[in-house]
Amino acid sequence: MDIVRDLARIVGDDHVLTDEESLTKYSRDMASFERRPQLVVRPGSVEEISAVMRYCYREGIPVTVWGAGTSLTGAVVTDRVILDVSRLNKIHRIDTVNYYVHVDAGVILEDLNKELMREGFFFPPDPASSFICTVGGAIAEGAGGLRCVKYGTVKDWVLALKVVLPDGSIVKLGEPLAKNRAGYNLTQLFVGSEGTLGVIAEAWLKITPIPDAPVRRLYAHFDSWEEAGNAILDIRRSRIIPRMLEFFDRVGLEAANKLHGTSLEVGEAMLLIDVEEYRGDEAAKVVEILKRNGAKSVRVAASEEEAEMLLQVRATMYLALNLMAPSRLIEDVCVPIDKIVEYLAKIKELSAKYGLVISMNGHAGDGNIHPSILYDAGNPSDVEKVDLVVDELMAYAISLGGTITGEHGVGIQKMRHLVSQLRQHNGEEVLRLMKEIKNVFDPRKVMNPGKYIDIPEELV
Numbered sequence: 138m139d140i141v142r143d144l145a146r147i148v149g150d151d152h153v154l155t156d157e158e159s160l161t162k163y164s165r166d167m168a169s170f171e172r173r174p175q176l177v178v179r180p181g182s183v184e185e186i187s188a189v190m191r192y193c194y195r196e197g198i199p200v201t202v203w204g205a206g207t208s209l210t211g212a213v214v215t216d217r218v219i220l221d222v223s224r225l226n227k228i229h230r231i232d233t234v235n236y237y238v239h240v241d242a243g244v245i246l247e248d249l250n251k252e253l254m255r256e257g258f259f260f261p262p263d264p265a266s267s268f269i270c271t272v273g274g275a276i277a278e279g280a281g282g283l284r285c286v287k288y289g290t291v292k293d294w295v296l297a298l299k300v301v302l303p304d305g306s307i308v309k310l311g312e313p314l315a316k317n318r319a320g321y322n323l324t325q326l327f328v329g330s331e332g333t334l335g336v337i338a339e340a341w342l343k344i345t346p347i348p349d350a351p352v353r354r355l356y357a358h359f360d361s362w363e364e365a366g367n368a369i370l371d372i373r374r375s376r377i378i379p380r381m382l383e384f385f386d387r388v389g390l391e392a393a394n395k396l397h398g399t400s401l402e403v404g405e406a407m408l409l410i411d412v413e414e415y416r417g418d419e420a421a422k423v424v425e426i427l428k429r430n431g432a433k434s435v436r437v438a439a440s441e442e443e444a445e446m447l448l449q450v451r452a453t454m455y456l457a458l459n460l461m462a463p464s465r466l467i468e469d470v471c472v473p474i475d476k477i478v479e480y481l482a483k484i485k486e487l488s489a490k491y492g493l494v495i496s497m498n499g500h501a502g503d504g505n506i507h508p509s510i511l512y513d514a515g516n517p518s519d520v521e522k523v524d525l526v527v528d529e530l531m532a533y534a535i536s537l538g539g540t541i542t543g544e545h546g547v548g549i550q551k552m553r554h555l556v557s558q559l560r561q562h563n564g565e566e567v568l569r570l571m572k573e574i575k576n577v578f579d580p581r582k583v584m585n586p587g588k589y590i591d592i593p594e595e596l597v
């Protein structure tokens with residue numbers, strides 16, 4: 138078997154990459170999980186994906202799908218074949234009556250939204266990586282984002298999928314309809330499947346008109362995480378659902394100033410909030426709530442430029458924090474929103490206990506918290522402490538009824554924590570069912586093996 142020659146027969150010589158530069162490019166995700174692939178294949182159509190998968194399935198060659206490689210959990214790295222879907226990048230149809238868009242998996246999320254906006258529509262889920270990540274990657278990760286506090290995550294917006302199964306069969310799952318009750322919901326099975334069940338080639342996504350209501354962007358500084366956390370709870374009680382409710386801490390704000398050369402006010406905690414004003418008094422009510430909870434300053438972005446700058450600070454927070462230590466590890470728990478103050482206190486406690494800086498930034502309005510542990514990967518004592526901190530962060534989230542991942546997924550980073558959560562919240566039977574589902578779709582284990590629910594025995 139000559140795998141390079143055989144795949145080149147399917148996709149053409151130019152689309153099988155084995156050169157040093159390409160293999161290096163595809164060997165890391167954005168959290169620095171590393172594996173060097175044997176080769177990269179870039180099919181140009183659904184039929185080519187099918188032929189590549191048929192071949193790899195027959196030969197038992199593991200395949201990992203690559204969207205844009207922005208994964209933060211090692212889900213996208215492999216030492217075998219990378220299948221890059223970026224050549225499938227067409228928007229087929231924007232349907233402004235049935236409210237869906239039919240789109241290829243390789244389309245960049247932000248490009249999709251630019252096209253939709255021309256028609257007065259948008260696709261609300263907006264991971265902070267939207268400027269680079271793909272539709273297929275966002276579906277496979279069940280991604281969240283900034284607007285999800287109001288509009289829900291990707292799972293709430295996927296109507297139907299065209300999928301290539303591991304053996305190369307092409308199937309359509311679901312329907313682009315407002316309602317559809319026919320059969321098991323296999324579409325949702327692929328949302329968050331992390332490339333372990335098949336290749337998502339095309340998607341029919343729900344879209345919605347851009348609201349007419351003006352949006353006010355507020356930001357408020359607090360002297361403590363607790364006050365900011367309590368303000369979030371009070372906003373929830375007020376029944377105003379902000380379009381964005383993000384939390385920043387001192388370290389994050391300092392990092393942003395460093396990255397952008399700005400002089401944003403730095404405090405212990407800052408909330409960044411978008412409010413859609415349908416009645417006209419929503420922003421004023423939120424300002425009052427923030428002040429009541431101890432905000433020492435509350436401001437409304439005074440111009441488009443200022444509003445955009447604040448959004449950029451949030452969108453680039455992940456990159457900014459990289460400037461603050463030789464290494465960093467980002468976590469992604471989601472707790473019941475009413476437990477957010479307890480969870481913030483736990484982060485402070487662990488930071489003091491282990492003597493590590495844990496910066497806290499995230500989509501806190503929906504209980505999704507991204508503690509970032511700053512450390513030095515070259516220092517064995519730091520590495521040991523980080524493992525202990527992560528274990529405690531996960532265990533505490535699970536004990537509060539939360540989840541080990543709100544949006545970033547499991548990949549290779551959190552398999553053992555996934556087992557803990559499923560065992561404690563759902564039971565052994567659910568873990569078994571999940572493994573059987575994987576087996577039904579992929580009995581030869583060629584799709585992204587050794588990750589997610591394909592948990593090695595020693596971790597179970």
Ligand SMILES: Cc1cc2nc3c(=O)[nH]c(=O)nc-3n(C[C@H](O)[C@H](O)[C@H](O)COP(=O)(O)OP(=O)(O)OC[C@H]3O[C@@H](n4cnc5c(N)ncnc54)[C@H](O)[C@@H]3O)c2cc1C
Pocket residue numbers: 166167201202203204205206207208209212213222242263264265266269270271272273274275276277278279280281282283331332333335336337338452453455456544545585
């Ligand atoms: C700066 C930054 C900010 C981020 N912010 C957020 C955020 O706010 N919210 C959030 O949820 N995530 C966030 N992420 C994580 C990540 O960007 C998202 O999960 C994103 O949706 C992944 O898309 P991708 O195209 O890069 O997928 P990749 O990283 O290429 O792949 C991710 C997983 O999906 C699989 N996959 C990719 N494409 C397909 C396909 N077509 N068919 C089947 N499987 C596929 C891969 O095999 C892999 O398992 C962020 C990452 C960075 C670097």
